[in-house]
Amino acid sequence: MSRLEPERKRLVLNDALPLSTQCFALARHLAFLAHSDKIDALTAGAAFRGPDAAEVCAAALANYFAGALLMPYGPFQEEARRVRHDVERLATSFNVSMEQVCHRLSTLQRPGHEGVPIYFLRVDRAGNITKRHSATRFQFARYGGACPIWNIHEAFEAADRFLVQAAEMPDGVRYLSIARAISKGEARFDALRLHYAIGFGCELAYASDFVYSDAIDLRNPSPLVKIGVSCRLCDRADCHQRAMPPIDRRISVDPNRRGIIPYQVE
Known part of the structure; x- marks a missing residue:
């Protein structure tokens, strides 16, 4: 998808990918180039048990930065309200993908401007x-x-x-x-x-x-x-799509009766 070559000061993007994907990749690299100190401070302060978790967190922060850069909080929130959260219209307005729009919508919880x-x-x-x-x-x-x-x-x-x-x-x-x-x-x-x-x-x-x-x-x-x-965490006894019993309930099997599932949840 993308490759940063620091020694050559070059960023390579896969031009066969959609423009929205290329722009997001570019914004993600920009997060590390321009704000690595902030990202490092946040991951260090989280006191993760191992380095892998810190790296995953850093990647998530960079992705959040990319989404915020491509879909700025105020303008994006205002437009989302105006079009009643029409994902297709928002994707077109901000030149991003529908998946990027949905993810961004789920993050609009700034205190006082939720x-x-x-x-x-x-x-x-x-x-x-x-x-x-x-x-x-x-x-x-x-x-x-x-x-x-x-x-x-x-x-x-x-x-x-x-x-x-x-x-x-x-x-x-x-x-x-x-x-x-x-x-x-x-x-x-x-x-x-x-x-x-x-x-x-x-x-x-x-x-x-x-x-x-x-x-x-x-x-x-x-x-x-x-x-x-x-299914393991659901206690609905009458669900016709149940794949397995709930972990906290007993089951019984009646040899004279067969329902959609082969047992009854007690």
């Missing part, structure tokens, strides 16, 4: 969460896949289309959940293409601030899909 609390994540075809960030109470699975009835998994089957879902977590909090499939890679015939689904959303109390809420009736959202963190 934006709508938003969660954001990226999932691969195997269901692994490869990127996550949240300013909401929404809980992500730390290990393994996410809830199978969440619309982010369905996004792979509906390319180039936003999916909108009203969902309720086990704690009773309801969310507006939006999902979209994306692909990443170089613009050439034999390029390796990476396929993901991105998900983002907010609590239903803020849903009217999103253009996507026009697809549902906020007064009586139906169907209201009851999702969970993951």
Whole structure:
């Protein structure tokens, strides 16, 4: 994607990648070149147990800098409110990708100038969460896949289309959940293409601030899909998509009765 050659004072960018990816890579290198002292101070003050964690944190800070440089806080927040968080319009306005827009929206929590609390994540075809960030109470699975009835998994089957879902977590909090499939890679015939689904959303109390809420009736959202963190952490006994029992509940098997799943959660 990019390579910095300090001895030659040259930065090499892969010109087969989208312009938004090249600009983000350039901004990320600029973070280390111009603000390495601040990054080092922040990682040193975090008192990580090992050097690997500090390096990962430094990379995350550089990525945050890149997003803030390409999508400045004030102008980006104002435009997001004006277009009701229309991700496609924001991507066009700031010459960035939809994934970059969603990630940036989830970081707009500056004290005194907070934006709508938003969660954001990226999932691969195997269901692994490869990127996550949240300013909401929404809980992500730390290990393994996410809830199978969440619309982010369905996004792979509906390319180039936003999916909108009203969902309720086990704690009773309801969310507006939006999902979209994306692909990443170089613009050439034999390029390796990476396929993901991105998900983002907010609590239903803020849903009217999103253009996507026009697809549902906020007064009586139906169907209201009851999702969970993951099967191991979800205690919904009647879920038809359960892949494994919850870790804190007993199960029983009735030889005279067979439901959709082969056991009952006590």
